[in-house]
Amino acid sequence: VRVRVRVKVNSVDLMSEQSKQNRKEHHTDLYDGDDLILRRGQTFLMWLDLSRPFDPTTDKLHLELKTGAAPEVPKGTLAIIPLVDELQDDRWEAKIVKEEGDRVQLSVNSIPTAVIGIYRLSVVTSGQEAELTSIHQPADNIYMLFNPWCEDDAVFMDEEEERKEYVLNDIGRLYYGTEQQIGVRTWNFGQFSGGMLASCLFVLEKSGTPASGWGSPVNIVRVVSAMINSPDDAGVVEGNWSGDYSDGTSPAAWSGSVEILNNYHDGGGTPVRYGQCWVFSGVTTTVLRCLGIPTRSVTNFSSAHDTDVSLTTDVYLDESLDPLDSLNVDSIWNFHVWNDCWMSRPDLPPGMGGWQAVDATPQETSQGTFRCGPAPLTALRSGQVYLQHDCPFVFAEVNSDKIYWQRNLDGTFTQIHNEKHIVGHHISTKAVGSDERYDITHLYKQPEGSEEERIAVETASRYGSKPETYSAPSAEDVSVQVTLDGDGPLMGSDAELSITFTNGSSEQRSVFLHSQVAVMYYTGVHKATLRRDRTEVDLPPDSGESTCCPLWTLLYETYQGQLIDQAALMLTLSGRVSQTQQVLATQFSFRLKTPDLLIKVTTHSNKSIKMGKRIDSTQTCMHQQMYACTHTHTRTHPHTHICKPICTHIHTHTHTHTHTHVRRRRNLIGI
Numbered sequence: 001v002r003v004r005v006r007v008k009v010n011s012v013d014l015m016s017e018q019s020k021q022n023r024k025e026h027h028t029d030l031y032d033g034d035d036l037i038l039r040r041g042q043t044f045l046m047w048l049d050l051s052r053p054f055d056p057t058t059d060k061l062h063l064e065l066k067t068g069a070a071p072e073v074p075k076g077t078l079a080i081i082p083l084v085d086e087l088q089d090d091r092w093e094a095k096i097v098k099e100e101g102d103r104v105q106l107s108v109n110s111i112p113t114a115v116i117g118i119y120r121l122s123v124v125t126s127g128q129e130a131e132l133t134s135i136h137q138p139a140d141n142i143y144m145l146f147n148p149w150c151e152d153d154a155v156f157m158d159e160e161e162e163r164k165e166y167v168l169n170d171i172g173r174l175y176y177g178t179e180q181q182i183g184v185r186t187w188n189f190g191q192f193s194g195g196m197l198a199s200c201l202f203v204l205e206k207s208g209t210p211a212s213g214w215g216s217p218v219n220i221v222r223v224v225s226a227m228i229n230s231p232d233d234a235g236v237v238e239g240n241w242s243g244d245y246s247d248g249t250s251p252a253a254w255s256g257s258v259e260i261l262n263n264y265h266d267g268g269g270t271p272v273r274y275g276q277c278w279v280f281s282g283v284t285t286t287v288l289r290c291l292g293i294p295t296r297s298v299t300n301f302s303s304a305h306d307t308d309v310s311l312t313t314d315v316y317l318d319e320s321l322d323p324l325d326s327l328n329v330d331s332i333w334n335f336h337v338w339n340d341c342w343m344s345r346p347d348l349p350p351g352m353g354g355w356q357a358v359d360a361t362p363q364e365t366s367q368g369t370f371r372c373g374p375a376p377l378t379a380l381r382s383g384q385v386y387l388q389h390d391c392p393f394v395f396a397e398v399n400s401d402k403i404y405w406q407r408n409l410d411g412t413f414t415q416i417h418n419e420k421h422i423v424g425h426h427i428s429t430k431a432v433g434s435d436e437r438y439d440i441t442h443l444y445k446q447p448e449g450s451e452e453e454r455i456a457v458e459t460a461s462r463y464g465s466k467p468e469t470y471s472a473p474s475a476e477d478v479s480v481q482v483t484l485d486g487d488g489p490l491m492g493s494d495a496e497l498s499i500t501f502t503n504g505s506s507e508q509r510s511v512f513l514h515s516q517v518a519v520m521y522y523t524g525v526h527k528a529t530l531r532r533d534r535t536e537v538d539l540p541p542d543s544g545e546s547t548c549c550p551l552w553t554l555l556y557e558t559y560q561g562q563l564i565d566q567a568a569l570m571l572t573l574s575g576r577v578s579q580t581q582q583v584l585a586t587q588f589s590f591r592l593k594t595p596d597l598l599i600k601v602t603t604h605s606n607k608s609i610k611m612g613k614r615i616d617s618t619q620t621c622m623h624q625q626m627y628a629c630t631h632t633h634t635r636t637h638p639h640t641h642i643c644k645p646i647c648t649h650i651h652t653h654t655h656t657h658t659h660t661h662v663r664r665r666r667n668l669i670g671i
């Protein structure tokens, strides 16, 4: 009996050329050069040239990918990738998809939470005898990036036009000037230029942070926010506001990020002179788009710099109303430029995902380091500034009151004037798919002059260094609660919730209530606001158990066009009690129950026609559900699959659809 020779890998073809399938399917074909640049949570292909044909009954083969200084499986920096018959989502796995003589082609799946950065590949083969192991290590590295096209990635972004703008557009517009005269300049982000990816990963490396944390976009933007400015860590750009730039480049002379990042990399990490806010923001956009996090530069006009976390812009005057210069350190800038980054926030309550403010200009320290964010825009808007990170600072930039304080004879100060509409105007970014200016002020703050804006300011102030700035309510005797009746609302019908007030006082109370309902992705990312209402509710004096229960209804036709696969909704209530000025605020998230009902319906043809009309707009959802139930994951991308017969109960025709990147693995039944 002859012992079969062990199988060895002669060479690996990563199929990494710019024009090849891997790069195109991973939306990385714009990056200069022929490295294998991948996005996580998506399969990729490679050819292995073996010493002889592969025999699955006796030969063993697996891959190993390593990143960072000390790769370890529990830290996510070492991936051991077994060969399997069928790939599963959320696992590092490989599968043979083609065999040609001595060659095999593998489809390899990465997980959607993978650490980003540079990986080194090993292909390990052996026969039945473990000691006959052979390891092949190709010279080429593999680059792994975030994946806004993958719905299980924390940076998933739904709209292709938005992904094109916020990830793939390498040119943009930065706004500056004053709110009366908004200026605009073109900025070359250049994230795909030669050497940019290496320079951006060099910035991460220089941060000295462990690679094990590089799977989290929250962490990455925090690291990048610190690293783009030079204090603390010899980061990329040195700020200079002196007017003398003779030993460097004037901040106004730059027209893009490429030269700055190249200089930083070539200089081995020497800060580049000089920048101001638009430079810090432009470079931040480059680095984050390059790494795959949807990002935009944002300009705020009349932007406050609150130096004492009071969440107010303070002007101190002496007894005779002359300014006290030594105390007047808060300031209002004509404009300030920072960034918005898109991601889910699994570390925060639902609804806080979506755009996050991130600021790389060194202004104030955050946990001892010059950095700022990510601060959820939703939290800024509602005044929930206790949520991470750095919401008080950003809130003050966009919506602090300008308060004038006069010194009393005993040295204390009294508030003598409050300008509520001075700070935060025309918050601007380049529009998606055009060079127009897009005003996003409404994402950062409630309309000036509205009661919701006042509630947000007063709520925020309570978490600052001067919580007594706004008068406290004379009593806090009203409470509000939202409840769901029975099993909760069903998809395709009106959703009804009970809002219950309790008046604990012996006097009449009335509440002016604002309500807003928004659709969320299952990740807690806000998708769209569906409806806003204002109502006044009268609460009779407490009679022991007196409650008032207005029924709140969301009509089917209101949410019909906005359905997404798991249909999570968030009701936000805020209001004020007229008699006491007490602020009431609560949020309630709920889901529309989907499919049990629909599956029963499929067996009754008469009914299904009627119901079919009703569920028209849920077709996408239904497909995904069928797909989750019946489709096995061959997942060569892109592929087409035919819906199984269950689908034809709902649609009268045979239906095919193409599935390129998105994986619907979650079982949607009975949520």
Ligand SMILES: [Ca+2]
Pocket (backbone or CB within 6 Å): 225, 226, 227, 228, 229, 230, 231, 232, 233, 234, 235, 370
């Ligand atoms: Ca720094």
Ligand SMILES: [Ca+2]
Pocket (backbone or CB within 6 Å): 306, 307, 308, 309, 310, 311, 312, 313, 314, 330
């Ligand atoms: Ca202040």
Ligand SMILES: [Ca+2]
Pocket (backbone or CB within 6 Å): 399, 400, 401, 420, 421, 422, 423, 448, 453
């Ligand atoms: Ca205001």
